[in-house]
Amino acid sequence: MSKQPVWAVLVVAAGRGERAGLGLPKQYRPVAGISVLARSILALGEALPEAQILCATGPEDGPRYAAMLDELPPELARRLLPPVIGGPTRQASVRNGLESLSRLATPPTHVLIHDAARPFASASLVQRVAAAAAETGAAVPGVPVVDTIKRVDAAGAIIETPARSELRAVQTPQAFAFEPLLAAHRRAADAGVADLTDDAAVAEWAGSTVRVVEGDVRNVKLTRPEDFAEAEARLSRPLETRVGFGYDVHAFGPGDHVMLGGVAIPHSQGVTAHSDGDVALHAVTDAVLGALADGDIGSHFPPSDMQWKGASSDRFLAHAVDLVRARGGRIDHVDVTIVCEAPKVGPHRDAMRARIADICAIAPGRVAVKATTSERMGFTGRGEGIVAQAIATLRLPPEPEA
Structure with missing residues (x-):
């Protein structure tokens, strides 16, 4: 059996960010009262709760970094390793961080590298990239390019128009098996190659294959003053708390497993249902829709529509989550109770929590799964x-007054 990855997180925070203005490195600029660096660390710490976190900082940033630590919850601040001083380029800063991690008593098996100036990385994005890297050795998030791209010569004449279907705008976090990435950085430094702009480029230069997974258009990098203005507006909107309740029930029928919380659980029976009959995900979906006051699962996915016959229920919950995002909201917490005599839920609880959290783009610590019988x-x-019952707690921008 393969061992579980041991993760470390390296946050690249040594740049000066002069284009952002105000004479302050952009990673220390506050957005809605919290520095960009603290927001990035909060997001990464929530998504990978077992990982140690190391920041590569500028040589003059000691006082700013110490003040940033006060913005973090004490338990998260304790997970941060002493910062390492970055280099003159991003590539050099990452190498310094990797070398520091290699000297730990227990070096990581995998490392996730993130630019401090991307404070909106969601838990689901971080976990998606980490899972892909654990499987393949190297993974980065990318989003499809929507503009037509032109290659031009020194005089500005167009040389080529690449096909957009083959292009991705690559983001961070980027995740890698630790030893191969460290070796690639060392080789590049020894060869005098110092102009590679991300770690995927370093891995590619060294001959590794890097997988691109689905990115997130909301995971923007703050660079210019207008980026900070938009981030301030995004984070400063007043939100109201909404709570929704969901309930679902299915009869047992022929089969050898049941789907619960996105997890296939062996059982002497299946369930009779139009879709895969996952009562837990159905209840959570209805709870989210209830908090949105936007109908129920049957109105969005009517059983009379044959395209949903046998459908995986994670599609239903993902749709409800997308509706929350479209409204400018966020899911804070999900609480599910499953009622049955069998199968036993306890052995699968953590897997269900992780799957529900992934679909809802929140950390597993924000998902509760409980089970009981009806005596x-x-x-x-x-x-x-x-039977499954669920409660979802959301925060949404308030509706306009009638």
């Missing part, structure tokens, strides 16, 4: 079916 009473007590 042999009613249809669940007789083993005829299974």
